[in-house]
Amino acid sequence: MIKLIQIELIKIFSRFRSYIGFIAIIFIVLLLEISILIDGEQILKFITQNLEDSFYLKGNLLNGYLISYVILNTLWIHIPLLVTIVTGDLIAGESNSGTFRMILSRPVDRSKLLIAKYISGFIYSTILVIILGLTSLGLGIGFFGKGDLIIISTKINILPENELLWRFFAAFGFGIISMLVITSLSLLFSVCSNNSISPIILTMVVIILFSVITSFQIPFFSGIRKILFTTYFNSWRLLFEFSVDYHKLIVSLLHLIINSMLFFGISFFIFKKKDILS
């Protein structure tokens, strides 16, 4: 199994398309941070102008942590696309190019091959999230320094600087599990498809559709909303509440893991029975 994973990783990292995600993340984060560096103070003034009537705000508010938090909020829906470019191609790409004939006519166990591809895809998406984390935090702190984090939503959370690092690490850890769902879903579409584009499009369509259902608070969708993985996608924000609701966080994680296993289970069943016609 280790050998199979090694082979899959060699294949992933020998292709240019695998680096598109890394380059895109570094470029976007850099672009956002530079733009905030130029216009950030004005934006911060605009955001905090109502608070300044009631509070006295002191210290470096426009710091690396705030920037990372903003970037996380902004990019969270885009990262799945970058993940899917690679994971959606894991099976469909081989079907499309005909290399599956070469592999599966060798003494390779289909189950082990699929698991190896799944693990490799997960490793890739994990690296992508780690790069997002390191880039946004590293560059953020480098450009803007450290400080407390003020989050204004329905309430104001002011998180002290010494508590922030573990919260960010946990948030990125949660992000890795979210990307596991994306890897599993794109693998499912990849198993069902013989071309590389369909799994990417279908995964994105599902994410958008589910996100719309999740965000529209219409009673009609209330039953289904609970089982959709997108409902739990934003639960990383719980980690930036003053007191973290761990129960809610664990339930969210369980939902994401169950969704992943369900998608992988269906992929596994289809792949075992699949005729290789390409």
Add this chain to the structure above:
Amino acid sequence: MDIKIIEISDLYKSFGVIKAVDGINLSVYKGDIFGFLGPNGAGKSTTIRMLLSLIYPDKGSIKIFGKELFQNRIEILKKIGALIERPNFYEYLSAYRNLEILAKYSKINTSKNKIFEILEFVGLKDRIHSKVSTFSQGMKQRLGLAQAILSDPDLIILDEPLNGLDPQGIKDIRNLILFLNKECGKTIFLSSHILHEIELISSRLVIINKGKTIIEGNVSDLLQNGDMRVSVYVKNINDAFDFIKSSSFINLFEKRENDILYFKMKKDDIPKLNRYLTEKGIDIFSIKSVNTLEDYFINITEA
């Protein structure tokens, strides 16, 4: 005693309403170069894919090396090398890297030198580290053959191995197949549209059509079966043709081309025709059987 390497019995496979394979039976023996023929859509590729467990049959049995394929898949595939239709590789990797990866999939410990040797054997010595994306179709075909023999298999399944090759390439691959069979004792299962090649190198063959086995047997026996096409190359064709017209041989006459007369006749009629023309003072340069596998194939598949 002949050892059966492949035994297919009553094999069926449908895709929706299309019956791709409709009860094929065949046997391949140890040491055969077995030709697998059929017109387009006859079910050849589906059968070959079932032989490699890429497609699951609806019904029937495939035994390879005496064991049921789908119950002993891994064990059997360890002893098979295959090239199916056009060879597809990881275009972004070199020839060497592709073979290294495929060797790992085959669970064989192949040294760098062994891979170099195989690439040299198929004539790709100078392109070992070139990306496959820079290869011509002929070079990919050679690399396809290299990956098929990588694990030193007992049975080699080749589906259209001559596609995209120039005449020299065809000759090289033909010699390679003969070498693998005669010198290395490999059993070869060969499907090709180039019937002349099958005729040149196969010992036995099967012809399938519409998913069914039409005929299976020894190549020379099949070609000698029934009427033969015979060409007679003479010095004076006009005189020769006049004598033919005034004899019963006119019933066997087919056509004339340049200095050659063509007949369709039984084997026993050949010496009679030879004697008749000689007695009439016609100089004969040659009398040849021009029965080809192509004629036989067209006759049998059209029938």
